[in-house]
Amino acid sequence: MYYINPDIVNLHRIFDQNARDNYIRMDLNENPGGLPTEFIQKVFAEITPETISKYPEQLAFTEKLAAHLGCAVNNICLTNGSAEAIRYIIQAFTSPNGKIVSVAPSYAMYEVYSKMYGRKHVPVAYNNDLSFDTQNIINEITPDTELVIIVNPNNPVGDAYSEQEMEQIIAAAQKNEATVLIDEAYHYFYPNSFLKYALENEHVFVTRTCSKLFSLAGCRLGFAIGKPEGIALVQKLCTPHNINAFGMAFAAAILDTPGMLQSMINTQLEGKRFLVESLRELGYEVNAKEGNFIFVKPKTDADTLVARMKTEKRILIKSYNGIGCLGNCLRISTGPKEIMKIFIDALIALDK
Ligand SMILES: Cc1ncc(COP(=O)(O)O)c(C=O)c1O
Numbered sequence: 490m491y492y493i494n495p496d497i498v499n500l501h502r503i504f505d506q507n508a509r510d511n512y513i514r515m516d517l518n519e520n521p522g523g524l525p526t527e528f529i530q531k532v533f534a535e536i537t538p539e540t541i542s543k544y545p546e547q548l549a550f551t552e553k554l555a556a557h558l559g560c561a562v563n564n565i566c567l568t569n570g571s572a573e574a575i576r577y578i579i580q581a582f583t584s585p586n587g588k589i590v591s592v593a594p595s596y597a598m599y600e601v602y603s604k605m606y607g608r609k610h611v612p613v614a615y616n617n618d619l620s621f622d623t624q625n626i627i628n629e630i631t632p633d634t635e636l637v638i639i640v641n642p643n644n645p646v647g648d649a650y651s652e653q654e655m656e657q658i659i660a661a662a663q664k665n666e667a668t669v670l671i672d673e674a675y676h677y678f679y680p681n682s683f684l685k686y687a688l689e690n691e692h693v694f695v696t697r698t699c700s701k702l703f704s705l706a707g708c709r710l711g712f713a714i715g716k717p718e719g720i721a722l723v724q725k726l727c728t729p730h731n732i733n734a735f736g737m738a739f740a741a742a743i744l745d746t747p748g749m750l751q752s753m754i755n756t757q758l759e760g761k762r763f764l765v766e767s768l769r770e771l772g773y774e775v776n777a778k779e780g781n782f783i784f785v786k787p788k789t790d791a792d793t794l795v796a797r798m799k800t801e802k803r804i805l806i807k808s809y810n811g812i813g814c815l816g817n818c819l820r821i822s823t824g825p826k827e828i829m830k831i832f833i834d835a836l837i838a839l840d841k
Contacts, residue, residue, distance in 0.1 A: 512799070580726055
């Protein structure tokens, strides 16, 4: 009999990321503004037939990244988006039926990967007022826990953890010999990082992505950071030549351009501030914490509004059901002020 893995047969996946060209994309926390065209052209001017014909070499970029992060090359494993790094950490550090603890709602792939590999995902819920008790995570860390996933700041609610909270979580995980994965996909929109814990402790990893502030979602580049022994295990899981040359070329150029990162951060924060202030002036209830996304309680039905925004205004946003006291609401990815203005005008026109 042919074998088919039942975990895969029963796995529910959503492949909804097609036909998003020519929309204002505020649904997946990309940068709706993108990188400046002149910058892209400058990077393309350096691309040679050799860049494309040969398998990509990672060392030069990893050295640059290590210098930027303040760590060594062997602390870093580059991956095809941080979604891949998360998957490899789950594969390497958890076993079938092993318990994986993470908050909910959060990035959907923690649960998807858990099901894909037959692990037991344990979601830890927010309070109804969208506050969160770290103690609830700690209570779930038991001797059968193999992995604790912390998103800092969390997507979609935007909470960030304090040093003390993170130290308590790591201590509870270490007591139970569970690995900790700190997902910092939304670093840069929020400056505090827990990288030092990954560099100092075995079985603590940080993942980061170039899909968000770096605006390179189309190039697929992410990475895991940790102690060399753990990173070597993650590296072993990588498919050969998993990092594409374009992602590294763009990310290297961003790091090499003086002031570029800070100017991108400023543009993002200015747009977010403008969006939140405008929405509040218009009487909207807004949950805006850290990260390049906010929740808004619409005046009309969230799902209908998402559909109308798409067809009538060519703007993509996302609806979430049952988000604490906000109920059904919209998650809006933030970006440059000009784009936020277009969104506000569209919302005023449709949400009534
Ligand atoms: C919290 C979080 N982690 C990881 C990712 C994965 O990003 P990527 O695979 O593009 O690096 C996302 C994407 O939205 C995310 O929200």
